[in-house]
Amino acid sequence: MHDIKAVRDNRDSFAAALARRPAYRDSAGAETDRLLAKDKELRELLVRLQTDQARRNDASKLIGQAKAKKDDAGAAALMAEVAGLKDAIQKGEADQRVLESELRDLLAVLPNLPAADAPDGADESDNVAMPARAFGSPRGINNARQHFEIGEALGLMDFERAAKVSGARFVYLKGDLAKLERAIGAFMLDTHTEKFGYTEVSPPVLVRDQALFGTGQLPKFKEDLFAANSPFEFDEWFSRAKVKNPNATILSIDPAEVPFENKFYLIPTAEVPLTNYVSEEILAEAELPIRFTAYTPCFRAEAGAAGRDTRGMIRMHQFSKVELVSITTPGQSNAEHERMTDAAQEILKKLDLAHRVVTLCTGDMGFGATKTYDIEVWLPGQNAFREISSCSNCGDFQARRMNTRVRGADGKVKGPVHTLNGSGLAVGRTLVAILENYQQDDGSVAIPDVLQPYMGGKTKIG
């Protein structure tokens, strides 16, 4: 969420920065002026409304004083005067509510502005490599198999049964592969807590819409989320629907017809509960930065991804991820962004997995980010680098939406905090990378050294 005052004071630089996002290349100026027109309308209203309110308040105080002095005539005269203001004030307050919510709606769907050093570009082909952060060299493996071929051959990865039970984009992991997933998560958490000072958190994975608004998934990206209805409300509504249409079945119901709001959403990332932990709070400057890490399942509808990565574990409706979140002062966030990326890369280094890092261009950056580094791991089976982590500095964008501020040592509120989030790492994709990079000619998979303690000392699977 943008600060309307900042837009007002820097109209041209705001529009120029917004135009760096390709989706707003042509419309940024018009969008900005739409905001400013609404803002102007609101402020002009406030000047008139507040004048009336001030007169009403003064008169009301005098009424109280008059009544205390038993001056009923004087009180009556004042009451008559103020009564004349009532309609104007009530209408003004109603107009204020409408204008404020209209302005908020306009602001709520605008993405964050790219940082000055975020590269311009149209899509992922314009992302900029960071050679200094590259690690290892892509491993050449003859006749390299893809992770799902390896896992299915081992009998430890089952997409067919998952489809039977849950549909496409779900998987069963079994035996040592299930254990490996757990080992990877534990290893990541231990590294982040012990080496980088993150606090381990086990957060809720069902959240309210307000939390999703805070981190920016709502209102614009609702179709990417899974929602959880209360079955009690649904049953009640459904039984009434059946009275009208006796042939109705659960499967014939269009979700759009269900009349009540979804009570909860499943988190698409632990960024949501970790970041919103501090929502609506004023934090002491001395306690920043706050660093949280969590190992959670994540749920994504993957709307619009039809046909992409349909085989294997790359793109699932449910996957696990270790997330990193930092809450910082404005002055700390740039350094924290580098540090967070270091923490995520540390996992891949310890696993000895070749990877590279790119700075996302303005066309590939997420909604809330000012600047994003993607970490891409080498997958021999795909003969390609694939994203395994995304580390973003969101500046004060989420903090404004969550209303999270910082209080200085002098006791004064200084303004919104900065927030950052990054995967550290996507556990499912890390498992994929291990399978493909550590596959052996005999069909087995070597277990990376650092994971062996988490696997009961085993050195290979299969």
Place this chain on the structure above:
RNA sequence: GGACAGGUGGCCGAGUGGUUGAAGGCGCACGCCUGGAAAGUGUGUAACGGUGAAAGCCGUUCGAGGGUUCGAAUCCCUCCCUGUCCGCCA
């Protein structure tokens, strides 16, 4: 899920229609006192918004949102949350 009780400033807590943005206390800041400290003592100590060059002035906010009223922390409605008990349960 049901019943009851609650939600007030950084914290505790008073306040059931009229100078209450809010007593009192704690904490914090600065000063006095002291050789230094403690104790004591004095003063100060909300956020957001509008307006203004600034000082300031004005508005809004007592969980959130509506409503009643000339006037709402106080009355009414809806929602959210917390506590206790009951029910259910990993």
